[in-house]
Amino acid sequence: DWTPEHTLETLIEEIRAKVGRDRVMLAVSGGVDSSTLALLLSRAVGDKLTAIFVDHGLLRQGERHEVEAALRPLGDGFRVVDAAEQFLTALKGVSDPEEKRRVVGREFIRVFEAEARKLSQEGYRWLAQGTLYPDVIESAGGEGAANIKSHHNVGGLPPDLKFELLEPFRYLFKDEVRELALLLGLPEHIRMRHPFPGPGLAIRILGEVTREKLDILRRADDIFISALRDWNLYDSVAQALAVLTPVQSVGVVGDERSYGYVLGLRAVSTVDFMTADWARLPWEFLDEVARKITRQVPEVGRVVYDITSKPPATIEWE
Numbered sequence: 001d002w003t004p005e006h007t008l009e010t011l012i013e014e015i016r017a018k019v020g021r022d023r024v025m026l027a028v029s030g031g032v033d034s035s036t037l038a039l040l041l042s043r044a045v046g047d048k049l050t051a052i053f054v055d056h057g058l059l060r061q062g063e064r065h066e067v068e069a070a071l072r073p074l075g076d077g078f079r080v081v082d083a084a085e086q087f088l089t090a091l092k093g094v095s096d097p098e099e100k101r102r103v104v105g106r107e108f109i110r111v112f113e114a115e116a117r118k119l120s121q122e123g124y125r126w127l128a129q130g131t132l133y134p135d136v137i138e139s140a141g142g143e144g145a146a147n148i149k150s151h152h153n154v155g156g157l158p159p160d161l162k163f164e165l166l167e168p169f170r171y172l173f174k175d176e177v178r179e180l181a182l183l184l185g186l187p188e189h190i191r192m193r194h195p196f197p198g199p200g201l202a203i204r205i206l207g208e209v210t211r212e213k214l215d216i217l218r219r220a221d222d223i224f225i226s227a228l229r230d231w232n233l234y235d236s237v238a239q240a241l242a243v244l245t246p247v248q249s250v251g252v253v254g255d256e257r258s259y260g261y262v263l264g265l266r267a268v269s270t271v272d273f274m275t276a277d278w279a280r281l282p283w284e285f286l287d288e289v290a291r292k293i294t295r296q297v298p299e300v301g302r303v304v305y306d307i308t309s310k311p312p313a314t315i316e317w318e
């Protein structure tokens, strides 16, 4: 009969049988799937695993730290590649959302390929991916989310880089991965984390991405997300985010007119992310968040809450 414990044991045996004495590499995104896979592989193959985390500089406050802490069991098998400078340079002057996605995807592949090449020369043979059953179905269909997530599906490495693909989760659903995560000791905040797009904060800054804007958005987003946790509302919404618009609106600070950015907050309820309803967060909560943001992030002059459902609006603003 099926229990998470049984699945865990079976997966570990299967991985060991398949991989033997060979070495395995994995790209970790910080999400629940790849983080769980990292812990699973670490149990199965120990120090034959190297997990690569690309910090593209488009992460939220504290995110890199949380991943580092969660994957401490990997020891030296966990490597962070600090590529923030490279991504920011590549994004200079880019304001079209699809172009931003292409740039981030392209740079991600560049960074990952370089790491894969090094490991391949060290004799690594397996490339592990956290592909889930629904991803397998979608890829078979050829459209949709598989395409959206294309830059995380790094199977398409150049032909001279020969890795065998290891996909231990290809018959699992998200809920089952979350159960495994619990058994493997993945911290709660990563296990139950909302989805976060691969291009990260780049698509939550409308217009050009700059270091200054990233810093503003990061602080505001952190206030919003932390408040959701403090008010026990985090798990009641499927996704929540802050968006920095290029609009400067007038305000008054002391006796003077001031100009500050308009910041959008969005929270949605959804099961499949194909349609979504805006979340009816309590007014007292929104009031507190708006006050905190304008007080602690003075670059923001006005906070608005997005009350548009999907369709017609998407969950992200771009």
Ligand code: XMP
Pocket (backbone or CB within 6 Å): 101, 148, 149, 195, 196, 197, 198, 199, 239, 273, 310, 313, 314, 315, 316, 317
């Ligand atoms: P939309 O904005 O299309 O979002 O309603 C639906 C879900 O997809 C996520 N999303 C992305 N994820 N790369 C990703 O990995 C992307 O470019 C991307 N765009 C949107 C979004 O966060 C939501 O969960």
